[in-house]
Amino acid sequence: MSMEEFKDRNVGVQNYRMLDLEPNPETGMDKFKQVVKRSVKLELFTGLKVTFREMFNALFRGEMHTTKYPFEKLPISPRYRAIHEMKRLLESGHYRCIGCGLCEKICIANCIRMDTRYDENQRKEVSEYTINFGRCIFCGYCAEVCPELAIVHGGRYETASEQRASYSTFEDMLTPLDQLAQQSEYPGFGAVSADADEKIKKTPLAY
Amino acid sequence: MSSQKKEITITIDGKEIKTQWGKTILEVARENGIYIPTMCYLTKVEPIASCRMCVVNVEGVDGMILSCQEKAVDGAVINTNTADIWRERQKIMELYDVNHPLECGVCDKSGECELQNKTLEFEVDTQEFTAKDQHRPTQNWGFISYDPSLCIMCERCVRVCNEIVGDEALQISVGGYKSTIVNVKQDDDCMECGECMAVCPVGALVSTDFKYSSNAWELSPIPASCSHCSSHCQLYYEVKHESIDNPQEKIYRVTNEFEYSSLCGAGRFAFDFENRVNAKDKEAFNKAVDALKKAETIRFASVITNEEALLLQKISQISGAKLVCDDAYAYSQFIKAYSQTSGKRFYGSDLKSLSKSQMSIVLGTRLYDDAPMVKYHLATSVKREKAQVAYLHPIEDKRLQNLVTKFVKYEPGSEEGVVALLANILIDKSKLDEDAKKWLDNLDIGYISAESNVSEEELDEIKAMMWKKKSFTLIAGEDLYKHPKAKNIAKILGLIDRYSNFELLIIPPASNTMGVSLICDLSDKASGYTVGYNSVGDFVMSSLGDGDIDMPALNQQEGTFTTIDKRVVPTNPALGYNGYELLDIAREAFGLNYEYIIDLTSQLPEEKGFKNIAFDNLPDEFGIDGENKRGYLIDNSEVSSKLLPDDTDDIESFDGTIVYLCNDRGNFNPFTNKSKMFENRGELRGSKQFATAAKISDGDIVKFKVADIEFERVFSIDTSLKGTIALNPIYDIGLSSFAISSYRFNKAKIEKVGRSNE
Ligand code: SF4
Ligand code: SF4
Ligand code: SF4
Ligand code: SF4
Ligand code: SF4
Ligand code: FES
Numbered sequence: 001m002s003m004e005e006f007k008d009r010n011v012g013v014q015n016y017r018m019l020d021l022e023p024n025p026e027t028g029m030d031k032f033k034q035v036v037k038r039s040v041k042l043e044l045f046t047g048l049k050v051t052f053r054e055m056f057n058a059l060f061r062g063e064m065h066t067t068k069y070p071f072e073k074l075p076i077s078p079r080y081r082a083i084h085e086m087k088r089l090l091e092s093g094h095y096r097c098i099g100c101g102l103c104e105k106i107c108i109a110n111c112i113r114m115d116t117r118y119d120e121n122q123r124k125e126v127s128e129y130t131i132n133f134g135r136c137i138f139c140g141y142c143a144e145v146c147p148e149l150a151i152v153h154g155g156r157y158e159t160a161s162e163q164r165a166s167y168s169t170f171e172d173m174l175t176p177l178d179q180l181a182q183q184s185e186y187p188g189f190g191a192v193s194a195d196a197d198e199k200i201k202k203t204p205l206a207y
Numbered sequence: 208m209s210s211q212k213k214e215i216t217i218t219i220d221g222k223e224i225k226t227q228w229g230k231t232i233l234e235v236a237r238e239n240g241i242y243i244p245t246m247c248y249l250t251k252v253e254p255i256a257s258c259r260m261c262v263v264n265v266e267g268v269d270g271m272i273l274s275c276q277e278k279a280v281d282g283a284v285i286n287t288n289t290a291d292i293w294r295e296r297q298k299i300m301e302l303y304d305v306n307h308p309l310e311c312g313v314c315d316k317s318g319e320c321e322l323q324n325k326t327l328e329f330e331v332d333t334q335e336f337t338a339k340d341q342h343r344p345t346q347n348w349g350f351i352s353y354d355p356s357l358c359i360m361c362e363r364c365v366r367v368c369n370e371i372v373g374d375e376a377l378q379i380s381v382g383g384y385k386s387t388i389v390n391v392k393q394d395d396d397c398m399e400c401g402e403c404m405a406v407c408p409v410g411a412l413v414s415t416d417f418k419y420s421s422n423a424w425e426l427s428p429i430p431a432s433c434s435h436c437s438s439h440c441q442l443y444y445e446v447k448h449e450s451i452d453n454p455q456e457k458i459y460r461v462t463n464e465f466e467y468s469s470l471c472g473a474g475r476f477a478f479d480f481e482n483r484v485n486a487k488d489k490e491a492f493n494k495a496v497d498a499l500k501k502a503e504t505i506r507f508a509s510v511i512t513n514e515e516a517l518l519l520q521k522i523s524q525i526s527g528a529k530l531v532c533d534d535a536y537a538y539s540q541f542i543k544a545y546s547q548t549s550g551k552r553f554y555g556s557d558l559k560s561l562s563k564s565q566m567s568i569v570l571g572t573r574l575y576d577d578a579p580m581v582k583y584h585l586a587t588s589v590k591r592e593k594a595q596v597a598y599l600h601p602i603e604d605k606r607l608q609n610l611v612t613k614f615v616k617y618e619p620g621s622e623e624g625v626v627a628l629l630a631n632i633l634i635d636k637s638k639l640d641e642d643a644k645k646w647l648d649n650l651d652i653g654y655i656s657a658e659s660n661v662s663e664e665e666l667d668e669i670k671a672m673m674w675k676k677k678s679f680t681l682i683a684g685e686d687l688y689k690h691p692k693a694k695n696i697a698k699i700l701g702l703i704d705r706y707s708n709f710e711l712l713i714i715p716p717a718s719n720t721m722g723v724s725l726i727c728d729l730s731d732k733a734s735g736y737t738v739g740y741n742s743v744g745d746f747v748m749s750s751l752g753d754g755d756i757d758m759p760a761l762n763q764q765e766g767t768f769t770t771i772d773k774r775v776v777p778t779n780p781a782l783g784y785n786g787y788e789l790l791d792i793a794r795e796a797f798g799l800n801y802e803y804i805i806d807l808t809s810q811l812p813e814e815k816g817f818k819n820i821a822f823d824n825l826p827d828e829f830g831i832d833g834e835n836k837r838g839y840l841i842d843n844s845e846v847s848s849k850l851l852p853d854d855t856d857d858i859e860s861f862d863g864t865i866v867y868l869c870n871d872r873g874n875f876n877p878f879t880n881k882s883k884m885f886e887n888r889g890e891l892r893g894s895k896q897f898a899t900a901a902k903i904s905d906g907d908i909v910k911f912k913v914a915d916i917e918f919e920r921v922f923s924i925d926t927s928l929k930g931t932i933a934l935n936p937i938y939d940i941g942l943s944s945f946a947i948s949s950y951r952f953n954k955a956k957i958e959k960v961g962r963s964n965e
Contacts, residue, residue: 100312101422115450118419122345124313125419128451147312 076155078187081140084131085154085186086173093180095170096150099124103142103151111135112142126170134165143186152186215281220288232274232285233261237831243287244296244328246303246321247361248275249406250466250833252370253591257362260299260325263287271295297329303359305336306384314357316410318423322359338384348390350399350415350476350884355387358411364388364403371469372402373586373610395927398606398873400579401475405465416476416884417460421447426459430827432768432778432837433474434510434761435875437715438558438580439768441468441827441837444478444781456782458762467829471579472873477882482752482760484786491756492787496796498746498755499526503735506531506742508945509720510750510878512766513775513817514807515789516719516726518799519740525797529730532742533948534717536731537688539724542713544694548701549711550848552816556680556710557772559835562587565676568597568629568669568709571622572684575606576871578714580771581682586610588680595672599625599661600686601952602867602934605927613668618860619867619932619952621659623692626699627855628652628661629681632670633707643702646851658858679709685716689950691859698852705848715771717876717945718761722769725815725841731948740789743946748789751877753941759784760878765805767825767838775817776838777825816841864901865932866891866913866955868947876945880938891918891957892925893933900931901957908961913953916943921963 025031038044057063067074076082087096099116111132119125143152151173159166175183185191193199213228219241226235231254236243246258254275262271266284271292274285286292304326311317343355360379365388368377376392388411390397404412428443442463449457461478463470499505505519505528523530546552561567562584574582588594589610598604598611601619617625627650634647656663673679681703687696704711715721723729737744740758747754750761763784767775793799801807808825811817818839825838870876872887879885891909898904905924910917918935928934932952937944 098312099419100317101425102312105422105424113451116419116421130451 076157078155080155080157081138081143081153082157083133083154083159083168084142084173085152085175086129086170087150087152087183087186088175088177088180090180090183093177095126095174096148097126097129097146098148098150099126100147102145102147106141106145108139108141109135109137129170129173130167131173132165132167133159134161134163149186149191152191213281215279217279217282218284220286226279228278228281230279232263232265232272232277232279232283234832235279236274236287241287243274244325245275246299246325246359246408247363249363249366251469252363252366255362255366257360258299260296262292262295264289264292293329297331300326300329300331301335304331304334306334306338306340306356307359308356310357313419314410315413315418316357316407316423320410321408341385343385343387346390347415348393348397348399350472351401351404352413352415352418353388353390354411354413357409358388359409360386360388361408363406363408364412367402367406367469370587370590371583372398372400373582373589374398374400374606375609377403398472398575398579399476400470400472400873402465402469405463405470405475414460414476421459428462429779429781430777431762431781432770432776433470434718434768434778435473435477435879436471436578436580436718437721437771438578439719439770439776439778440470440474440580441776441829442470442474444762446781458781464829467833468835469580469583471583473579473875473879473885476884477874477879478762478781479883480760480878480881481762481782482750482757482784482786484752484757484784487786488756492792492795495746495748495756495787495792498736498738499792499796501736502526502528502738502746504529504531504730504733504737504744505740506533506733506737506744506946507723507740508532508717508742508942509535509723510718510741510761510876510945511723512761512764512778512804513719513722513726513769513811514766514804515764516723517807517811518789518793518801518804520727521799522793522797523728525799528738529733530727531730531733531737532723532727533946534688535720535723535727536729537693537948538715538720539729541688541693541697542724544697545701545704545711545713546846546848547850548698548848548852549704550701550845551704551843552846553773553841553843554711554713555704555843556712558584559772560678560710561585561680561682561712563592564588564594564678564680564710565592566595566597566673566678567680567682568599569611569682570599570625570629570684571686571690572682572714573600573602573604573867573869574598574682574684575604576869576873577685577716578771579873581712581714582607582610585682595676597669597672599629601930602932603929612672613665615661615665615669617659617661618862619865620690620860620950621858622687622690623696623699623855624655624659624858625661626687626696626703627655627852628659628666629669630699630703632666633681633703633709635706635708638706642851643706646702646854649854651856655855655858658860660860679707680712681709682712682714684714686951688716689948691950695853695855698850699855701848702852712771719768721771721773722767722775725769725817726812739942739946741942741945743943747942748792749942751881751942757786759786759788764788765803765822767808767811767822769841772835773816773841773843774835774838775811775825775841777822777827816843861952861954863931863954864897864957866911866935866953867932868914868937868951868953869934870936870938871934874936874938876938877941887936887939889920889936889939891920891922891933891935892928893922894928894930895924895926896929897931897933898922898924901933903957903959906963907959908963910958910960911955913955914947914949916940916947919960922957 025034104112115128117127215228244260246260247255256276261274263274264286265272345354365377376397380389426445426447428445432439442461444458445460446456448454458478461475595612597613599615739747748756748758750758762781790804805822808822809819874885907922909922910919
C-alpha cells in the first residue's frame with residue numbers, strides 16, 4: 001500500500017478569518033482609556049447576564065443542572081466494572097458462590113482470598129472470602145470466570161479509603177437478606193443473554 | 208529365559224525403536240516419549256485393562272490392540288494416533304461422562320482430575336447418552352470418603368489394595384451403571400493407608416480430613432521423605448497459608464508419586480507433627496549451650512537426619528560425651544554380629560527384591576504394625592509371584608491371614624532356639640566347613656524344639672514350602688535386636704545368609720536407625736549428666752515441644768535419611784521454624800561453624816559406604832519405568848567372616864501374663880501420635896484368655912510396669928487375639944518411648960486399679 005495519503009499533511013482547505021479587534025493599547029494613557037470605556041459601558045454585566053439567568057432558573061424555577069455530589073450520584077452504565085457484589089439465590093437466599101476458587105485463581109492482581117470447608121450438610125461452605133480493593137485493578141476477570149454468576153461488578157465506584165489497603169469481606173459484598181427482592185441480575189459480560197430461554201437445550205439426564 | 212533379553216525393533220508412529228522383548232507397547236512408547244492416553248493404567252501394578260483408552264493399531268492385525276497389555280513383538284509397525292483411534296477414544300470419554308455429576312466446581316480433584324483433563328483433551332462438550340440415575344450416597348470409611356457417583360470404575364483402587372497393600376479390602380459390586388466399589392473391611396481390617404485414594408484418577412476417593420479445604424492448585428508441594436519409619440518413602444507435603452486471618456503456612460495433605468511408589472497411613476495422614484514456636488528463646492538457648500558443654504552423655508532418638516547424627520558424632524568427638532541411642536545401639540550390635548558370620552556389611556535383600564521373592568519367612572516382628580512397607584512388598588510377592596510365606600511369631604495376626612501360608616507360633620523369649628531350628632532346615636549342609644558343621648551338629652534339636660514350642664512337623668512344612676521356588680527372603684524384625692541373646696541370634700542369621708539361598712532383610716526398627724548406627728559411635732548405657740535430644744535426660748531438647756528447649760520436627764528440617772534399602776534419600780522442610788536448632792547450639796558451644804546442616808551431607812563417612820555428594824546434587828526422582836533413582840545406594844562391601852555362633856544351650860521362654868510392646872494401627876511413635884488424625888490414648892489390648900489369667904475384664908483400668916515404665920491404661924478385650932500376651936503401645940508416653948532398652952516381651956503383673964467410665 002502506498003503511504004502517499006498518510007504523508008500528505010496538508011489536510012483540507014483552511015478558512016481562518018482575522019477577528020475585527022481593536023488594536024491592543026500601547027501607552028499608559030491608552031490603557032486607562034480602555035478601562036474607563038469598558039466600565040462605563042457595563043460590558044461586564046453583558047457576560048454576567050447568563051450567569052444570573054441560570055442562577056435564577058435554578059433557585060426559583062427548579063431548573064438545576066448540577067449534580068449535588070456526594071449527595072447525588074449519576075446513574076452509571078450497567079456494564080461499568082466497580083466494586084464487586086456477591087449475589088444470592090433468589091429462592092433460598094443462600095449465597096450463590098460454590099467456592100470453586102476460580103476467581104481466586106484467575107485474579108491477575110492476586111487480591112482474592114477465600115477459605116472453604118466441609119460443612120455439616122456435606123456441602124462446600126465458603127467460610128470467608130475477601131477482596132483487597134487496594135490491589136484490585138477492576139479487570140473483571142473474576143466476574144467473567146465465575147460459573148455461578150455469583151461474583152459480579154456493581155456500580156459502587158468510590159474506592160477511596162483511609163488505609164492503603166481496603167478489604168471487603170464476604171458479608172460486605174453479599175446482597176443483604178432483606179434486600180433480596182431488589183437484587184438485580186447482572187446484565188454485563190457473562191450474564192445470561194436475553195434469548196437464553198430459546199437457546200436452552202434439554203439435558204440428556206431427563207428420562 | 209534367553210528370549211527375554213532378545214533385542215527387537217519396532218516402529219511406533221514412524222519412529223524406529225530398538226528395545227528388549229518382554230515390554231508392553233505402552234512401556235516402550237513411554238520410554239521413548241511417545242504419548243498414548245490411558246485412564247486405568249498404573250505403572251506399579253499389573254495392567255488393569257479396563258478403560259480401552261490405550262488402543263493402538265498394529266499393521267496386519269485386525270481391530271484395535273490394548274497397548275498397556277500387549278507385548279511388543281519384533282518388526283511390529285504401530286500407529287498410536289489415527290482419526291479412527293481418536294474417535295474411539297472420544298467415544299470412551301463420552302461414555303465415562305454419562306451421568307457424571309457436573310460438580311468440578313466443588314470437587315477436590317478439580318485441577319488434577321484425569322477425567323477432567325481427558326474430557327477436555329477429547330473435546331467432549333455435551334453428554335449425548337443417558338442412563339437412569341442411581342441413588343448412591345457418599346460413604347465415610349474413616350480417613351477416606353467414597354463418592355460412588357464420581358467413580359468411573361477404573362479398578363485402580365481395587366488393584367492397589369490387593370496387589371500393593373495386600374489388604375483385599377475393596378471389591379467391585381458389578382451392575383452396569385449401578386456398579387460401585389465396596390469396602391468389605393471398613394470396620395476392622397482396612398489399614399486406612401489411603402493408597403486407593405492416592406491412585407483414584409477422579410474425586411471418588413478423597414481424604415475426609417482434607418475434603419473441601421483447598422483446591423489442588425493452591426497448594427505448593429514440598430518434596431520430602433516420610434520420617435516415621437525406616438522405609439522413608441517419597442512424599443510431598445502440600446502447604447498453603449492457614450486461613451485468611453492466619454498467613455502462617457500449614458500442611459494440608461500429603462501426596463506422592465503414586466505411579467511408582469506407595470505410602471502407609473502414617474506417612475499419608477500423620478503429617479502435622481511440626482513443632483511450632485513463636486520466637487527464639489535466648490534463655491533456653493544459653494541453658495542448652497551450657498548443658499551440651501557439660502554433658503557426659505547425649506542420649507537421642509533415631510528419629511533424626513543423617514546430618515544431625517553426624518553433628519552429634521562431631522560434638523561427642525570434641526566434648527568426649529558418650530552417644531546413646533537405644534534403638535540404634537541394639538540394631539548396630541545386631542548387624543555387627545550378623546556381619547561376623549555372614550561376611551556382608553549389610554543384609555542383602557531390599558524391598559524390591561522382597562516383592563520378587565517366591566518364598567519368605569518372617570521372624571520376630573509384628574509385621575503389620577512394625578513395617579508397613581515390608582508388608583506391602585511381601586503382599587506383592589504373594590500376589591504376583593504366588594510366594595509362600597511362613598510367619599513365625601508368638602502372636603498370630605489375623606490381618607495377615609490372606610498373605611501367610613503357614614503361621615508358626617513360638618514361645619516368647621525362645622527366638623534364639625527358633626533361629627537355630629531354621630538354620631538346621633535352611634542351611635545347605637554340603638557347603639559348610641568343618642567348624643560350622645560341628646556347630647550345627649551340636650544343636651540339640653529335640654530340646655530346642657520342645658522349649659520353643661515349634662514342632663518338627665511345622666519345620667518340615669516350612670521346608671516343603673521352599674519346593675520349586677527360586678528366590679528366598681528371611682525377614683528379621685524388631686523383637687530380636689533387644690533380645691538378651693541378640694548377638695547369637697544375629698550370628699545364626701549370618702550363618703543362614705551365608706550357607707543358604709536366603710537373602711536377609713533385617714528391618715531397622717525406627718526411622719533412621721540405619722543411618723545412626725552407621726554414623727555414630729554409640730555406647731550402651733547413659734551415665735552422668737545427660738542431655739536428651741528427643742530422648743530422656745537431665746536437660747531435654749524436644750521436637751515434641753515438651754522439653755527444656757524446642758527443636759524443629761523432621762518436617763521442618765532438611766537433610767537425608769538412610770532407608771531400609773540402604774539408600775540415602777533427601778528430605779526438605781515443609782514448614783519454617785522460628786526457634787533454635789541443634790546446629791545453632793553446636794556452633795555456639797563447640798564452634799562447629801557450618802552455615803547449614805546440609806553442609807554435612809557430603810561429609811557423611813565414606814568408610815561406612817556413604818558418598819561424597821552435596822545435598823543439592825542428590826537426585827529425587829523415579830524413572831519412567833518406576834525405577835527408584837532417589838539419592839544413592841550405600842556401598843555394601845564384603846567383610847571378613849570367621850566367627851561362628853555360640854552354642855544354643857538354654858532357651859528361656861516365659862509364661863504367665865506377658866505384655867508385648869507394640870505400636871499398633873500405623874501409629875509409630877510420639878510424633879505420629881501428635882498428629883490430629885492419629886492422636887490416640889493407647890489401650891492395653893488382650894484376649895479373653897489374658898483377661899482371665901490377669902483377673903481383669905474389659906474396661907478395667909490396670910496398672911503394670913514393663914521396661915521400667917509404669918503404665919496405667921484401660922484394658923480392652925480384642926477378640927482377634929489369643930493366648931496370654933497383651934499388646935501395649937508406647938506411642939503415647941512421650942520421649943521415654945525412645946529410651947527403651949528392654950526386650951519387647953515382658954512378664955508383667957497386672958493390677959486392677961479401677962473402672963473406666965465409658
Ligand atoms: S476485578 Fe480483576 S483484579 Fe479485581 S478481583 Fe476481579 S480479577 Fe482480581
Ligand atoms: S468463581 Fe464464583 S463460584 Fe467460584 S469461588 Fe469465585 S465467586 Fe464463588
Ligand atoms: S471427578 Fe473430576 S470430572 Fe468429576 S467432578 Fe470431580 S473434578 Fe470434575
Ligand atoms: S474409586 Fe476411583 S480408583 Fe476406584 S474404581 Fe472408582 S474411580 Fe477408579
Ligand atoms: S511410615 Fe514408613 S511405610 Fe509409612 S509412609 Fe512413612 S516411611 Fe513409608
Ligand atoms: S490403559 Fe490400557 S485399558 Fe486402560
